[in-house]
Amino acid sequence: MQKKENTKLKFFIIHNLDEKRKQVIDRELEKSQIPNEDIIFINHPNKNELTYAIKKNAVQKNTKYGVEKKTIKDGWISVSYKHYLALKYIVENSIDLAFIIEDNVGKIDGNLYKRVNKYLEELPDDWDIVFECDQFPFSYSGEPLTKNNNLIHKKSNEITYQASGEQLLGGGSRAAQFYFINLDAAKKLFENYLPFNHAPDVWMNDLFRKLDINSFWADPTIIETEKSHRTSTNYKPRDFYYIIKSKFINFIIGL
Numbered sequence: 636m637q638k639k640e641n642t643k644l645k646f647f648i649i650h651n652l653d654e655k656r657k658q659v660i661d662r663e664l665e666k667s668q669i670p671n672e673d674i675i676f677i678n679h680p681n682k683n684e685l686t687y688a689i690k691k692n693a694v695q696k697n698t699k700y701g702v703e704k705k706t707i708k709d710g711w712i713s714v715s716y717k718h719y720l721a722l723k724y725i726v727e728n729s730i731d732l733a734f735i736i737e738d739n740v741g742k743i744d745g746n747l748y749k750r751v752n753k754y755l756e757e758l759p760d761d762w763d764i765v766f767e768c769d770q771f772p773f774s775y776s777g778e779p780l781t782k783n784n785n786l787i788h789k790k791s792n793e794i795t796y797q798a799s800g801e802q803l804l805g806g807g808s809r810a811a812q813f814y815f816i817n818l819d820a821a822k823k824l825f826e827n828y829l830p831f832n833h834a835p836d837v838w839m840n841d842l843f844r845k846l847d848i849n850s851f852w853a854d855p856t857i858i859e860t861e862k863s864h865r866t867s868t869n870y871k872p873r874d875f876y877y878i879i880k881s882k883f884i885n886f887i888i889g890l
Contacts, residue, residue, distance in 0.1 A: 643731045644751065647721040648676045648738055649714060656738040659861065663740065667747040675724060677717040682709040683877040687884050689716060695832040696889055706890045709881050711834040718811060718835040722825040730818060737812045741861035750857060754815060757787040763820035763849040766790075766809035773854035776804055790850045792843040806840030807850030813858045820848060 646669055648660055657676075664674060680689060693716055694707060714737070721735050732751065754765055765787065773780065773788050777795065781788045792807040808814075811834070816824075823846050824839070831838040843850055884890075 643729070644673065644748075645725070645730050645733045646674045646747075647724065647733060647735045648674065649717045649721065649735065650676050650678050650738045651681055651713075652678055653738065656861070660736070660738050660740060663743040664747075666743065669747065675721075677720050677724075680713060680716060682713040683874055685709055685712055685716075685881065685884075687887070690884055690890065691888050693719070693829050693831065694888075694890060695830040706885050707832060709877075714811075715831045715833070715835045715838060719825070719828045719831070722821050722828060725816070725818060725821040726825045730821070732815070732817055733821065734813065734815050735811075739861045740813060740858060742859035743857055744859065745857040750853075751815070753786055754853065757781075757785055758851065759849075761849055762851060763817065763823075764807075765815040765851045765853055767813045767815075767853045767856045767858045768810045769856050769859055770810050770812070771804070772856075773852045776852075786853050786855075787851050788854055790852050792840070792848065792850060794840075805837060807843040807848060808836040808839045809852050811835040811839065812860065823848070 646664060650657060650660075680686070690712065694712055718735060721733070724730070725733050734747065758765070773790075776790065778788070778791055790807045790809070794805055795803045797803050824842055827842055827846060828838075832841075842848065
C-alpha cells in the first residue's frame with residue numbers, strides 16, 4: 636500500500652532551542668528533500684517557561700515509576716507537553732500521517748519518504764504507531780519477529796521482565812525520539828494525554844495499555860542518536876530563579 640499523493644504527511648520536531656541540534660535535524664531532513672512547509676518545530680514551552688496554568692492542567696499530582704516521593708521533573712513536563720502539542724496540531728489540522736521527532740536525533744540513514752512507503756507495505760490496516768530508535772534492537776524485547784525479512788514487528792504493550800524478575804521494558808514505546816503515527820491514533824492519544832505523570836515514552840506506555848494501541852517497532856532502524864547527547868531535562872545553576880519559581884508553583888498546586 637503506497638502513500639497516496641493527496642495524503643498529508645508532516646514532520647514535528649520537539650526542539651529545545653539548541654542551535655547545534657537544529658542544524659543537525661535540518662541537515663538530516665534536507666537529505667530526504669522534505670519541504671520547509673511540512674516541518675513544524677515545537678519550540679515551547681521549555682522547562683524555564685512552564686506556567687502555573689500548564690502545570691495545573693497538564694500534570695498529575697501523584698507521579699509513578701520510582702518518583703512517588705518526588706515531583707515530576709520540569710524537563711519531563713516540558714518535553715511531554717511538547718509531544719502533546721504535536722498531537723494537538725495533528726488532530727486540529729487533520730494530518731493523515733506524521734513523524735514526531737525529538738531533536739537529539741543525530742543521523743537518519745535513509746530517505747524518509749521511502750521509509751514511509753516501506754512501513755505502509757507491511758503494516759496491517761489497524762496499525763496505530765511505529766517507533767524507530769537505536770536505543771534497543773527489537774531482539775532485546777525477547778518478542779518474536781513478524782517475519783525474519785520484515786522491517787515492521789508487532790510490539791506488546793505489556794510490561795516485560797527478565798528471568799531475574801527485574802523489569803525489562805515498560806511497554807509498547809521505544810523511547811519517544813522518533814515515531815510515525817496516523818490521525819486516528821493521534822486523536823486517541825490526544826484525548827487522553829492530559830494530565831500526564833512522566834516523560835513521554837513512560838507515559839505513552841500507560842496510555843497504550845489503556846487504549847489498546849497497536850504499536851510496532853521498525854528494525855533494523857535508520858535512526859542514530861546524537862553521539863554527544865546531553866539531557867536537557869535537568870536545571871543548571873544559572874537557572875536559580877526558575878528553580879525557585881518552579882518550587883513555588885509546585886507548592887501552590889501541591890505537586
